[in-house]
């Protein structure tokens with residue numbers, strides 16, 4: 001039962017200030033409802049020349065909006081980089097949402113799909129995109145039907161000239177959420193990450209300069225441009241700026257997607273947005289960024305949850321999937337579960353990841369960990385893996401060694 005819905009950041013802010021953090025779910029916003037709310041006016045004005053692409057680009061840059069799929073690259077800068085490449089350019093939209101614990105994209109897509117589609121069309125016009133490929137997680141059957149329906153409505157009544165748009169089914173692999181593996185998959189090949197350089201902004205999908213975005217990044221474009229970059233930067237906590245959509249699960253009373261200020265602490269997230277811990281449970285540990293973002297102990301419950309700030313603690317926020325553990329859980333179980341997942345999902349292209357994850361699972365099953373051998377594996381996986389899967393796989397292991405040594409001694 002969660003509050004996340006289109007155009008609600010202002011309401012969320014007001015509700016938080018008033019001491020009310022729970023809101024009712026909104027109704028589904030179809031194309032008619034979206035248009036009635038002023039939807040697609042921005043996309044239309046860009047095509048008519050009554051709004052300028054440079055102004056939109058500057059608003060995006062000033063907002064500081066960062067990619068919300070996990071990597072956190074500044075969205076406006078990405079637009080400018082791809083726009084400067086030689087045409088034809090294409091766009092790939094990532095709705096694979098495979099990070100364990102992450103469900104924010106689906107939540108928004110099921111409620112307000114046109115806010116995302118307008119952001120996509122605005123980006124396409126600003127960057128000069130000739131074709132868009134939407135890569136949707138194949139397990140999201142309902143979302144596929146919904147998107148097919150709403151794309152048909154958009155094409156029947158386009159607010160601006162539309163680029164070629166294809167909705168592609170994902171391949172069911174976690175690694176296909178990695179941008180270059182997704183591109184390989186869209187091209188009909190095995191979903192294996194590419195070596196870089198060249199970066200996909202230069203040589204991407206079908207060899208063309210490619211603008212790649214997570215669903216949620218595009219979802220915020222309309223609000224940022226129409227309300228102004230200051231609107232987005234007016235949110236934030238503990239010195240951080242902007243909004244984050246946290247997918248909260250685990251031992252809390254009200255799990256779900258929580259739209260909250262960037263930099264909020266996990267304690268505030270639990271207390272003010274999730275109704276507190278479940279009865280009989282106290283906070284023991286939490287995963288700030290899904291399976292790959294590491295595990296932190298309860299005593300670090302006051303650090304800001306945001307890009308960069310968690311790195312000093314050996315973690316990262318990624319797509320902001322917060323998993324809350326209590327005294328009934330162990331960090332070693334969570335770490336082993338994550339490593340088994342990585343071993344299963346490794347594409348097998350490089351040895352450190354393919355072999356290292358399997359070896360790590362074996363070592364982590366021992367009652368007492370062989371920390372020296374595990375650290376050897378950690379090092380080689382971080383240093384020699386091609387993509388983020390292998391590079392991030394040691395995070396949960398190292399967190400257990402650092403923060404929960406009593407569990408594996």
Ligand code: SF4
Nearest residue numbers: 347349350353387390
């Ligand atoms: Fe594949 Fe793992 Fe290498 Fe990434 S790190 S390319 S998932 S084997």
